[in-house]
Amino acid sequence: MTQIKLAKCKVDQLVSICDKHGNQPGELINILHEAQEAFGYLPREVQEIIARQLNIPVSKVYGVVTFYSFFSMEPKGEHPISVCMGTACYVRGAEKVLDEFKRVLNINVGETTPDGKFSLSSLRCVGACGLAPVVLIGEKVYGRVVPGDVEKILQEFQ
Amino acid sequence: MSENVTLKIDNREVSVPKGTTVLEAARGMGIDIPTLCYMNLEDLCVKNAPASCRLCVVEVKGRRNLAPSCATRCENGMEVRTNTMRVLNARRTVMELILSDHPSDCLVCAKSGNCELQAAAIKLGIREIPFQGARSEYRVDLSPSIRRDMSKCVYCRRCETMCNEVQSVGALGAANRGFGAIVSPAFDLDLKDTECTFCGQCVAVCPVGALTEIDHTERLLRDLAAPGKTVIVQTAPAVRAALGEEFGLEPGTSVTGKMVAALRRLGFAKVFDTDFAADLTIMEEGTELLGRLNAFLGGDKEVKLPIITSCCPGWVNFYEKQFPDLLEYPSTARSPQQMFGSVAKTYWAEKMGIRREDLVVVSVMPCVAKKFECEREEFKTDGDPDVNYSITTRELAALIKRANIDFPQLPDEDFDAPLGESTGAGVIFGASGGVMEAALRTAYELQTGRTLDSVDFKQVRGMEGLKEATIEVNGVEVRVAVAHTLGNARRLMEALRAGECPYHAIEVMACPGGCIGGGGQPLHHGDSRRLKARAEALYAEDSGKRLRKSHENPYIIALYEEFMGKPMSEKAHHLLHTCYFNRGKEFVEQ
CATH class of the missing domain: 1.10.10 (Arc Repressor Mutant, subunit A)
Structure with missing residues (x-):
């Protein structure tokens, strides 16, 4: 049973x-x-x-x-990271940004770090295409992100 | 009268009832459009036509893109072409794409020769697989009955339709999206940890090798060759009505005699018949039915009615998992397979002076759930199963082929005595309604002391999902119901749960048409004509039998006289009855 x-x-x-x-x-x-x-x-x-x-x-x-990608079976991290993969962000290199988050955090999209601090997801267009590529951490928006920014951004939450 | 529409298919005019699909219209004209996901179970009113495989595309004049014929309805004036270059090229590309994500291991695949994907690839003249891309890789899920290898899945979703719409089990469902989409149990659990009943209807309709039975043929060959072992076999009623199909014989050809001859040539020490145990089941279950009925008529308010048959292991799994609050209703009688095993390893083994550990009891079943049933702990003595293992009709056919036996040329031979002797009542166990009919024949005569004018209870025969009948026994109207498929059974059980079940006795078989449509039979591919032909073969065999009532089987009478005492005796309880377990989900609040 x-x-x-x-x-x-x-x-x-x-x-x-x-x-x-x-x-x-x-x-x-x-x-x-x-x-x-x-x-x-x-x-x-x-x-x-x-x-x-x-x-x-x-x-x-x-x-x-x-x-539906909106639903998750994994507990979200304390700081949920969403990388916009909408068309504008994508053509301006969002995929490289996402890859950098994966590398630094050592998790895949849809996963959460073992310490429960960060979770990673991708989404389609947050309506801030002028800032592409865009990353959301919690409610905070980061614009024109390049892979080199990733470690610095994460340090804000350590 | 329904309205007709007239259209042209391949330049031939045809008139069909409104609502007919292009595929059905074309097939009616002898145009064999290839399909993979399409499945139409007419008698069950269930159709699987998700238009997902795209093999059945056709050209419709005036329509820009190609249309999936399985999901396109005929319209007046439509002009359809099923074999233009455009259609043939599109079909080939679709097939090449499907094959690019399929392990091309046909030579060693269990489904080879019986595979609809393989057949379609042959039909389409595929000579190369030009596309190379990502491959779906999944672990192989092994349960006692079913092998699930989803890397071979073509996502036709027929299994999902059987599991949900026909069986109402819901163990399988579509999960994930895009390339990762898969038909799977929730949370990617093993089948054995889900609601799965091992009915095997998913196996019966899988077009490819993704869902197959657990194969015991090698094990059987080893046992047959082992020195010092006595290997005996029992064959279920439905096997004889379908085995011939594996050798090119017409559906509905009864091959009882040839099957016995083949089993003897395979090396079994004795070839016995589960039909004998079916007669025994009737003695026990019929007595139990009369016992409960008479108690009820005597004013006992506690007695559990309706009594429900317990021969079908898929059904037993279903109610243990889904209706654990109603475990007191089913008969406690074991299934014929298990009664046979129990009698063979006690009564017969003692008679023959064979030690239990030297005796191997094998069954040939139309069923994959029987494999699980053999493994149930309650059917073991000191860890030794009463029935060591069971093979399907398909596995038997494969063994016969491997052993160089030219099946259609075999002479007819008879079963061995004493456990091979049966009445017509045992034979019809294989068709939906058969157990009820057999029980009525015996219960009526035992209760009234009168001989039936006609032993045919035709009200309970046929492919209707829920059949009912009222039979007058000694002035009492006994109401019975017969259900096949678990979806129909669920309706009866929900009525019972709600206290709205007006019957005294219910027969349930998990598979469409009963065991003749079992998950271990030659694949029915959803063709109900095949099932009807098999049922007719069983009823013909019954009416040709000299004895047609279980209680008249002389070997059954002898078994009670020499060993068992009488039905429901203490010994019978110990050897022929069982109990059921709550295997439902338990919700624990913390």
Whole structure:
């Protein structure tokens, strides 16, 4: 028998999110959004509870979570880093910037550093193309970033 | 009357009912457009046509791009071409791209010769794979029943359709996106750690070698050659109705006699029949049914009705995992495979003076879930399984070919006594409704003491998903239901959970059409005509039998007289019955 363990308060919170959406399978994406907002990410236990509440297979929930890049099964770091890979940023070298973050932090996109400090993601266009390439760390925006800036930027958060 | 539309396909005019797809219309005219992802299970009203493989593209006059014929509906005045240069080139490119991400290990692939991708590549005249690019690499997932090698997956998603829409199990689902997309259990778990019931319907429809059974043929060959071992075999009812297909015989050809001859030539010491154990199952389950029914009629409010059959291991897995709150309803009778193993390793072994450790019991089953069933701890004595292992109909066919046996030329031979003797009631176990019909034949006569005028209960036969019948027994109307596929079974179980299940007895088989459509049978590729032909073969064999009621099987009578006592005796409980386990998910709040 598989055991799904989760703190009671978290279960209650999830149940109330699902209830709010009438436990409708069609509301799955909205429910996942709210759950991720509440917990920061969507670990297995959270997906299992949602599947139970909506009476759908957990493979369906997992399918949606892994399809949309917005959803994450990894806990986000204390400082979530997002590198814009929109067209403008991309042509101005965002990929090299992203590669530099990967190298310095030794993690891939979608992962979190072992100390929980940084997580790395890429996104498409933050609407600041004039500053391309753009990097977001938490709420803070860095513009015209070049690979050489990466270590310096990270030091601000050490 | 439904409205018709008229169109031209390859310059030939055709009129088809509105709503027909171009693919169906073309096939109806004898134009064999290649497909990979398309699957139409008419009798189950389930269709898989995600238009994802793009092999079935055709040219439609006035349309800019090529149209996937599986998902394009016929319209009045449409002009379709299925074999222009443009179409053929597009199909070839699609195929070359699919093959560029496929391990080209056909010579050593379990599916070789039976592979739809291979067949399509031959049909399209592929001679080289010009594209080289990224390759999907996945670990191989081994469970007791199923081998999953997703590096061979072509993403047709038929398995997902079977697992979700037909079986309502939901162990498999589409995950990830883009090149990383895969059909997988949630969280990339092993199948054995999911809701998977090992019904094997995913295996039955996989066009390639991504999903196959766990192969025990090598193990069997070693055992047959081992000195000092007595290797005996039992064959399930549905095997005889389908094995011939692997040797080019028409679907629905019953090959019972040839199958026995082949097994003897393979070197089995005795060739026995699971049908014998099916008769035994009826004695136990029928008695249990009458016991519960009579208790209920006597005013016992606690008695659990409906009684539900427990022969099908996929079904047992399903209710243990999905309905653990209802474990008291299914009959405690073991499946025929396990009853056979238990009787063979006690009664028969003692009679023959063979030590348990020298006896190997093998079963040939239309099923992959049976492989898991053999491994259940409750069916072992001191670690030794009652049935050592089970092979599928397909594995048996492969063995026969390897042993240089010209199957169609074999003479008909008879099963060995005593565990090879069966009645027509045992034979029909292989088709949906068969267990119920067999149980009714015996339960009716035991309860009333009268002989049935006709032993045919045709109400419970056929491919309908949920069948029901009411039979009058001693003035009491006994209501029965028969479900095949787990999706239909789920509906009955949910009604039972809600307290709205009006039946006294229910038969459930996990696979479409019952065991004849099992996951271990020659691949049905979703063709329900094949399943119907197999069922007819079993009913024909039943009606040709001298004895057609389980309680009239002389060897069953002897087994009770010499060894078992009577049905549901203490010994029978110990050897022929089982208990069930809650294998559902447990939610623990901390």
